[in-house]
Amino acid sequence: MVKEGDRQTEEKIFKAATDVFEEKGFAAARMQEIADRAGINKSLLHYYFRSKEQLFGAVFPPLVMKMFEKIFSIFMLDVPFEEKIRMYYDEHINIFIKNPNLPIFILNEVAHNPDLLKKFSYEDFYSRMRNNVFQMHSSEFKKIGIEGKDMPQLMISVVSLAIFPFIARDMVQMFVPQFKENKAFIAFMQERKTFAADFVLSAMKNFKK
Amino acid sequence: MVKEGDRQTEEKIFKAATDVFEEKGFAAARMQEIADRAGINKSLLHYYFRSKEQLFGAVFPPLVMKMFEKIFSIFMLDVPFEEKIRMYYDEHINIFIKNPNLPIFILNEVAHNPDLLKKFSYEDFYSRMRNNVFQMHSSEFKKIGIEGKDMPQLMISVVSLAIFPFIARDMVQMFVPQFKENKAFIAFMQERKTFAADFVLSAMKNFKK
DNA sequence: GTCTATAGAAGGATAGAC
DNA sequence: GTCTATCCTTCTATAGAC
Numbered sequence: 001m002v003k004e005g006d007r008q009t010e011e012k013i014f015k016a017a018t019d020v021f022e023e024k025g026f027a028a029a030r031m032q033e034i035a036d037r038a039g040i041n042k043s044l045l046h047y048y049f050r051s052k053e054q055l056f057g058a059v060f061p062p063l064v065m066k067m068f069e070k071i072f073s074i075f076m077l078d079v080p081f082e083e084k085i086r087m088y089y090d091e092h093i094n095i096f097i098k099n100p101n102l103p104i105f106i107l108n109e110v111a112h113n114p115d116l117l118k119k120f121s122y123e124d125f126y127s128r129m130r131n132n133v134f135q136m137h138s139s140e141f142k143k144i145g146i147e148g149k150d151m152p153q154l155m156i157s158v159v160s161l162a163i164f165p166f167i168a169r170d171m172v173q174m175f176v177p178q179f180k181e182n183k184a185f186i187a188f189m190q191e192r193k194t195f196a197a198d199f200v201l202s203a204m205k206n207f208k209k
Numbered sequence: 210m211v212k213e214g215d216r217q218t219e220e221k222i223f224k225a226a227t228d229v230f231e232e233k234g235f236a237a238a239r240m241q242e243i244a245d246r247a248g249i250n251k252s253l254l255h256y257y258f259r260s261k262e263q264l265f266g267a268v269f270p271p272l273v274m275k276m277f278e279k280i281f282s283i284f285m286l287d288v289p290f291e292e293k294i295r296m297y298y299d300e301h302i303n304i305f306i307k308n309p310n311l312p313i314f315i316l317n318e319v320a321h322n323p324d325l326l327k328k329f330s331y332e333d334f335y336s337r338m339r340n341n342v343f344q345m346h347s348s349e350f351k352k353i354g355i356e357g358k359d360m361p362q363l364m365i366s367v368v369s370l371a372i373f374p375f376i377a378r379d380m381v382q383m384f385v386p387q388f389k390e391n392k393a394f395i396a397f398m399q400e401r402k403t404f405a406a407d408f409v410l411s412a413m414k415n416f417k418k
Numbered sequence: 419g420t421c422t423a424t425a426g427a428a429g430g431a432t433a434g435a436c
Numbered sequence: 437g438t439c440t441a442t443c444c445t446t447c448t449a450t451a452g453a454c
Contacts, residue, residue, distance in 0.1 A: 203412035
């Protein structure tokens with residue numbers, strides 16, 4: 001029978017590991033720091049998760065889900081495209097305001113180890129989403145000259161506008177020094193919800209003219 | 210007097226270090242691997258560049274310049290905005306096709322050590338660029354309702370569309386499996402030069418209607 | 419300037435007591 | 437299940453011969 005303390009400790013480790021990996025990245029993360037933040041010692045880490053790799057393997061997938069499930073769920077909704085776009089920017093930017101280094105962390109880890117994505121099988125989401133989005137709005141899209149082959153360019157553009165500012169935050173801060181204040185940067189991203197939606201919808205309106 | 214061999218060796222080290230850091234990132238890069246690729250041994254690395262940090266410090270700034278000087282030089286040109294946008298996507302995407310992991314590398318390193326940007330003083334580029342771009346095109350912009358305060362949102366959007374696909378390449382490959390073939394991904398990015406330009410220009414055309 | 423050999427430090431992992 | 441002590445490997449860095 002599992003003691004109550006077990007789950008608690010495992011939970012503390014999991015939380016600490018999530019934070020440290022997300023902040024530092026896999027290569028720079030230290031088991032010592034994870035142990036410290038969890039309020040235990042290194043040995044106990046290895047008792048619960050045999051190795052650094054295993055610990056990372058436990059922590060990583062939920063973070064990927066946190067990053068992507070909103071995209072999927074929103075784009076699969078059966079609502080008008082404009083509403084979908086506005087919902088997407090609202091909710092996804094909210095997630096990144098709460099987890100500002102989630103995107104750079106995930107994308108950097110994946111870039112150095114593409115196998116990390118193998119767990120998330122292609123059929124699960126991606127093809128379904130791409131096809132459904134186009135079919136749902138095909139009549140809207142046809143009017144403005146957007147075809148199935150344009151979908152990748154379009155979808156990637158939509159997502160770019162939400163995620164990139166968080167990835168390039170330090171560069172953005174050089175460009176606009178006020179954003180060194182966290183408050184100001186967040187205000188900028190709040191404003192971006194409507195800016196990005198307007199931008200995309202406006203672009204699509206007369207794209208093929 | 211400096212021997213000829215010196216510069217050659219230093220150059221080989223510099224090149225090897227650039228490659229390894231760019232591929233692996235600072236934390237995961239190994240001095241041994243740099244030495245191997247340079248065709249020398251570890252001791253000689255330390256003879257030329259006292260420490261890993263110093264070597265990195267020598268290698269990093271030129272890479273930042275490679276990433277950004279095109280943005281600056283093109284946006285400072287005195288040509289119509291549309292031409293500027295098309296030139297920008299053409300040239301910047303070309304750079305990333307040749308250096309696909311430059312963006313994720315730089316942005317990840319900077320995110321974990323913001324001091325890396327201190328060498329690139331704010332006054333050098335950023336404020337000049339932001340102001341000049343707006344003033345150059347203020348009459349064009351005024352017609353379509355774009356104001357000075359919109360500039361950060363606009364500029365960041367423009368850059369997002371070029372850089373993000375390279376940062377998120379593995380995700381993009383899940384979304385469009387064909388892009389696992391390098392040829393197909395590059396074709397996609399070639400096509401993106403005009404897609405992104407059309408997208409931005411179309412968005413701006415009736416942004417405030 | 420370049421090498422071999424080795425020191426020294428750090429970090430991941432395990433043994434064993436409680 | 438948790439701790440202390442310690443091992444082992446990896447990596448950075450230096451000493452010293454040529």
